[in-house]
Amino acid sequence: MFAGLLSAAACNNSGNNSTSNMADSAMxxxxxxxxxxxxxxxxxxxxxxNAMSSNVDSNFVVKFTAANMEEMRILQAGxxxxxxxxxxxxxxxxxxxxxxxxxxxxxxxxxAGYPLPDNDxxxxxxxxxxxxxxxxxxDWDKAWxxxxxxxxxxxxxxxxxxxxxxxxxxxxALITDALPTLHAHLDMMKxxxxxxxx
Numbered sequence: 001m002f003a004g005l006l007s008a009a010a011c012n013n014s015g016n017n018s019t020s021n022m023a024d025s026a027m028x029x030x031x032x033x034x035x036x037x038x039x040x041x042x043x044x045x046x047x048x049x050n051a052m053s054s055n056v057d058s059n060f061v062v063k064f065t066a067a068n069m070e071e072m073r074i075l076q077a078g079x080x081x082x083x084x085x086x087x088x089x090x091x092x093x094x095x096x097x098x099x100x101x102x103x104x105x106x107x108x109x110x111x112a113g114y115p116l117p118d119n120d121x122x123x124x125x126x127x128x129x130x131x132x133x134x135x136x137x138x139d140w141d142k143a144w145x146x147x148x149x150x151x152x153x154x155x156x157x158x159x160x161x162x163x164x165x166x167x168x169x170x171x172x173a174l175i176t177d178a179l180p181t182l183h184a185h186l187d188m189m190k191x192x193x194x195x196x197x198x
Contacts, residue, residue: 057171058114060162061105065116066123067158068102071151073124077131077144084141086192094148094185101178108171138196145193152186 075098078091109116127147135143159182163175 056162057112057166057168058109060158060166060171060175061109061114062116063158064105064155065102065109066120067151067155068098068105069117069120070124070127071155072098072102073120074127074131074144074147074151077128078148081132082141082144083137084192084196086195087141087144090188090192094188097181097185101181104174104178108168108174112168112171142193142196145189145196148189149186149193152182152189156182156186 072095075091075095079088079095082088082091106116131140131143131147156179159175159179163172163179166172166175
């Protein structure tokens with residue numbers, strides 16, 4: 001009888017061990033699955049982070065390119081329609097600077113593989129049309145200078161806001177190098193405005 005009890009206990013222990021082993025195996029599988037899910041989530045997060053980093057750079061060059069094309073159209077209008085000699089001289093000089101900057105951004109974007117807009121969606125033409133609605137002669141010149149001031153303030157904000165957020169070192173350097181020129185344009189327009197308002 002005692003032997004029978006021992007045998008039964010042994011069977012129970014064996015059953016318990018088997019159940020325990022199955023539970024351990026199941027937990028190991030859960031841990032492995034959990035680890036794989038965690039690794040997969042980290043990989044996705046890294047992909048998203050990298051894509052967002054790229055998008056910061058791409059978004060900046062796309063915004064700048066469209067704004068620069070609009071600015072070039074308004075600068076050309078200054079050459080075509082301005083009556084003040086100094087205004088025309090400044091417009092010509094700023095056009096050369098903006099073209100050079102636009103070419104640098106275009107070259108960087110081509111190297112990085114980012115597509116750029118090929119037009120400004122008519123914003124430049126609309127701005128020029130607005131300038132001509134109720135303005136002629138000296139009044140047109142003053143309205144054009146106001147447009148140049150606001151345009152350069154916007155450009156400086158765009159550059160300064162992205163100076164520390166873009167990821168590519170060459171693009172960061174391009175922004176840093178361009179800011180003094182943009183500030184110089186803004187100061188020049190403010191001085192011209194003061195002169196024409198006297």
